[in-house]
Amino acid sequence: MAFLDQFFAQVSFDDVAMTLIACLVIREAMIATLPDRIAGPGGLLIDTGTRQDA
Numbered sequence: 001m002a003f004l005d006q007f008f009a010q011v012s013f014d015d016v017a018m019t020l021i022a023c024l025v026i027r028e029a030m031i032a033t034l035p036d037r038i039a040g041p042g043g044l045l046i047d048t049g050t051r052q053d054a
Contacts, residue, residue, distance in 0.1 A: 039046040
């Protein structure tokens with residue numbers, strides 16, 4: 001248990017916040033750059049909503 005206590009004592013709020021922001025930025029970049037079949041409506045990797053086929 002001492003190892004876990006030491007490990008979590010080193011993690012600050014700033015570390016957690018920066019990680020969350022980085023994940024959000026990477027996700028938005030992937031949505032913007034990848035084709036819809038991968039990251040879009042009905043996408044394989046990121047599903048942004050329901051697909052509306054005309």
